[in-house]
Amino acid sequence: MPDPTENVLELTNLTKRFGGLVAVDNVSLHIKRGEVFALIGPNGAGKTTLFNNVTGLFQPTAGRVVFDGKDITGFKPHQVARLGIARTFQNIRLFDYMTCLDNVRVGRHVRMHAKIWDSLFKLPRERREEERVTDEAMELLRFVGIAKQANQYARNLPYGQQRRLEIARALATDPKLLLLDEPAAGFTPQEKVELMQLVKKVVGRGITVFLIEHDMKVVMGISERIVVLDHGEKIAEGPPEEVRKDVKVIEAYLGKSA
Ligand SMILES: Nc1ncnc2c1ncn2[C@@H]1O[C@H](COP(=O)(O)OP(=O)(O)OP(=O)(O)O)[C@@H](O)[C@H]1O
Ligand SMILES: [Mg+2]
Structure with a gap:
């Protein structure tokens, strides 16, 4: 019997449409308690939109979001925060x-x-x-x-x-789950190393980390598993060493003609 508490987050057939654009297309994934899980993909792949559906900023068009065994699909941001999901933003949002x-x-x-x-x-x-x-x-x-x-x-x-x-x-x-949207963007190599150490310390506090990141050294250095999005669709999933060799992933990053 699978342990129902093993997964901190489960997305099932999550879809988000903006008019004719399918920004997140039928994505299913699960994140295990205590891991660092990365979401990668080219610009516009739907990564931030997926985060926004998890944190209640957007209502999914279809599909389900289950956090800690509880269906939170369509919950408001403050409800999601209270239950134990926190996030940072791609564009820093602080009280200046x-x-x-x-x-x-x-x-x-x-x-x-x-x-x-x-x-x-x-x-x-x-x-x-x-x-x-x-x-x-x-x-x-x-x-x-x-x-x-x-x-x-x-x-x-x-x-x-x-x-x-x-x-x-x-x-x-x-939080039980921390979502980081490109935390190393614009960082120097030294700052990236320090960020990786900080993420490991966060996990050491018993917090699961769900990370969007473009820097492959950071992603490969700290993630246990990776999901790759391209045009809203999940095109690969697995440990870093598998994902980096995946032909579909290489094509998505280099362009189909490469
Ligand atoms: N509020 C919105 N209304 C309409 N379209 C949107 C909205 N938010 C995102 N999109 C579109 O959805 C698609 C996915 O955008 P998203 O920001 O999720 O990509 P991303 O993977 O986070 O990209 P990046 O790596 O550049 O941050 C893009 O085509 C974007 O223009
Ligand atoms: Mg983004």
């Missing part, structure tokens, strides 16, 4: 005029229990919870390596540190 610490504290509020009347009357429960949120946010800034920047505005950080901050904010929601 908030400090790094506050950016992470905002992420943490998904998990807070204090009610609005607690904060109106500054009840002890709310104060204690705020202190805990601050401590946890600081711990996450340390975890991603930007604790020194805690009180700087997010917009004043160098690009690589903004990416780290986005990861810290995503982790603040206490």
Whole structure:
């Protein structure tokens, strides 16, 4: 009997159409608890659209999204976040005029229990919870390596540190599954190595990582399994050493005429 809790995410025949364009075409895949799973494919293949269907930004046209054994198809982004899926964006989305610490504290509020009347009357429960949120946010800034920047505005950080901050904010929601959309884009080789170390540390916290990435060294270096999309369709799936040799994959990247 397969263990129903082994898969943290299961997509079944997921399809997303935009008018006549099929951006995600009947894709099925499953991600095992504790693995780093990569989604690759040429520009416009449908990778970000697939993420958007998982996180509730888009409603799938057809198919199912099951997270932790629960059908979450059509759930709203805040519901998905509460259940334990966090993400970063291809184009960094931070609160520019908030400090790094506050950016992470905002992420943490998904998990807070204090009610609005607690904060109106500054009840002890709310104060204690705020202190805990601050401590946890600081711990996450340390975890991603930007604790020194805690009180700087997010917009004043160098690009690589903004990416780290986005990861810290995503982790603040206490996810079981973390979706990273091209986290190494624009990174130097050294930053890419550091990112791979950070992803491994995230997995060490018991979090499963679902990664979109163009840099093959990064993908091959940290992923246990890879799915390849081309024009919305899944064209290959397997461990890195198999996928890199797959003729369909090579064609998709080099163009059919190559
Ligand atoms: N909101 C939208 N409305 C209409 N078309 C969209 C929308 N979002 C994406 N698309 C289209 O869906 C297709 C897949 O786009 P998507 O952004 O998912 O690709 P991607 O694999 O993430 O590409 P990249 O590697 O460039 O980030 C593209 O043709 C894109 O133009
Ligand atoms: Mg994309």
